Amino acid sequence: PGYGLRGSFAFTNSLPFQVRRRALPTTTMADSTTANSAPAQTQAQRRTLKLDTLVAGGTAGACARTATAPLDRVKILMQTQHLTSGGAPDKYRGLWQGLVRVFKEDGVKSYWRGNLANCIRVVPYSATQFITFDHCKTVVASFTGRNTPSVPERLCCGAAAGICASVVTHPLDVVRTRLAVQPELRGINHTFSTLWKEGGVPAFYKGLGPTIASLAPFVAINFASYDTLKALAKKHDVCQGTFSSLLLGATAGIIAQTACYPLDTVRRRMQLKGRNYTSTVNALSTIARTEGVKALYKGMSANTLKVVPNNAIRFMVFEHLKSSPFFQSLFVEFNTPSSAHLPKPLPERA
Numbered sequence: 622p623g624y625g626l627r628g629s630f631a632f633t634n635s636l637p638f639q640v641r642r643r644a645l646p647t648t649t650m651a652d653s654t655t656a657n658s659a660p661a662q663t664q665a666q667r668r669t670l671k672l673d674t675l676v677a678g679g680t681a682g683a684c685a686r687t688a689t690a691p692l693d694r695v696k697i698l699m700q701t702q703h704l705t706s707g708g709a710p711d712k713y714r715g716l717w718q719g720l721v722r723v724f725k726e727d728g729v730k731s732y733w734r735g736n737l738a739n740c741i742r743v744v745p746y747s748a749t750q751f752i753t754f755d756h757c758k759t760v761v762a763s764f765t766g767r768n769t770p771s772v773p774e775r776l777c778c779g780a781a782a783g784i785c786a787s788v789v790t791h792p793l794d795v796v797r798t799r800l801a802v803q804p805e806l807r808g809i810n811h812t813f814s815t816l817w818k819e820g821g822v823p824a825f826y827k828g829l830g831p832t833i834a835s836l837a838p839f840v841a842i843n844f845a846s847y848d849t850l851k852a853l854a855k856k857h858d859v860c861q862g863t864f865s866s867l868l869l870g871a872t873a874g875i876i877a878q879t880a881c882y883p884l885d886t887v888r889r890r891m892q893l894k895g896r897n898y899t900s901t902v903n904a905l906s907t908i909a910r911t912e913g914v915k916a917l918y919k920g921m922s923a924n925t926l927k928v929v930p931n932n933a934i935r936f937m938v939f940e941h942l943k944s945s946p947f948f949q950s951l952f953v954e955f956n957t958p959s960s961a962h963l964p965k966p967l968p969e970r971a
Contacts, residue, residue, distance in 0.1 A: 672952045673942075674751050674752045675751070675752045676942075677942040678750060678752060679744040679747055681747060681751075681935045681939040682744055682750075683744050685930070685932070685938065686739055687736060688930065688931070688934055690732060691733070692716070693739075693923075694734060694735075695720055696920040696927060697889060698713050698723070698801070698802065698920075699719060700889045704890060704893055705802050705893070716923040720732075735796075742790045745789060746786045746789070746794075747935065749790070750844070753785045753786065754781075754782040757781050758778050761777075761778060775844065775848050776845045777841070779840050779841035782841075783837040783838070787829070787836050791825070792826065794832065795816065795824075795826075796816070799893075802893070803894075819894070827891060828889075834884055834888075834901055835881050838877075842880055843874060846872070847870060851865075866933075867936075874929055874931065874932030874933070875928065878924060882918060883905065884901070886917050886918070886919065887905055890908075
């Protein structure tokens with residue numbers, strides 16, 4: 622009571638500087654109107670959450686993995702049989718023979734044994750790969766000022782994607798491997814409890830070193846190869862669409878798996894029960910010395926036949942979803958700033 626206009630300003634001026642700024646906003650009606658009338662294209666470029674990339678990557682990974690699960694199971698059995706059989710003669714000597722033997726011993730359902738755990742792992746694994754690679758390319762472009770990254774930059778982005786995805790999903794990968802090679806395990810919950818009893822949290826991260834050592838270069842080469850081949854195809858106006866995605870994905874997969882397969886064999890063996898090797902280098906030298914260099918490539922034919930369709934299907938599904946207008950429309954509000962985050966006009970002063 623008794624405060625006039627001059628008294629109000631005197632009281633305001635006595636407050637600290639920070640409070641005065643908050644009490645007397647500098648935003649004007651014209652500024653707010655300009656912000657609200659920003660072009661739609663500019664707002665669309667300011668993507669706050671790449672949820673479409675996340676969902677498309679996870680869906681693509683699940684579809685590809687389920688389609689190639691039988692080949693993956695035979696490959697893992699061939700890679701680990703020397704340890705699981707106690708040095709007995711190999712039961713699985715080739716892809717076709719392995720598929721037939723698994724069918725005769727356990728039936729059709731055994732081809733997809735552990736596939737649920739596999740998909741639970743693959744969905745976040747694939748989603749993390751795609752969104753990390755996409756984000757890293759955006760960061761690189763902001764530093765270099767170029768929309769098209771170079772091959773070394775693509776390799777670095779792919780390596781980052783592989784490392785992030787491996788760390789996030791490695792426990793599920795260990796569970797999947799155990800389910801595939803240990804028939805006594807009765808499901809995901811039983812496998813989790815068994816691993817916990819074996820060694821607690823560290824048991825779920827057995828083989829993380831060789832996993833990163835094998836998957837980081839694989840993902841780096843895979844994504845860099847696909848992205849480079851895709852850019853070349855677009856530059857030279859080669860066939861686009863579903864067939865192009867399938868072909869480019871298959872080619873990238875062959876290049877990556879040929880370079881990294883021995884490390885994948887070591888990774889699988891180090892995930893098994895017990896301490897069979899002291900390090901990745903020790904595993905490579907021990908396998909080569911006791912079983913021969915060819916042992917590092919056991920199951921590679923099955924892996925090649927798995928990687929080619931798996932990679933092809935994964936990139937094809939991803940590209941198809943990302944280019945689908947219906948799929949894009951589902952994530953418009955997630956991928957662009959909502960009106961709630963934009964500056965609001967101030968009420969008019971009397």
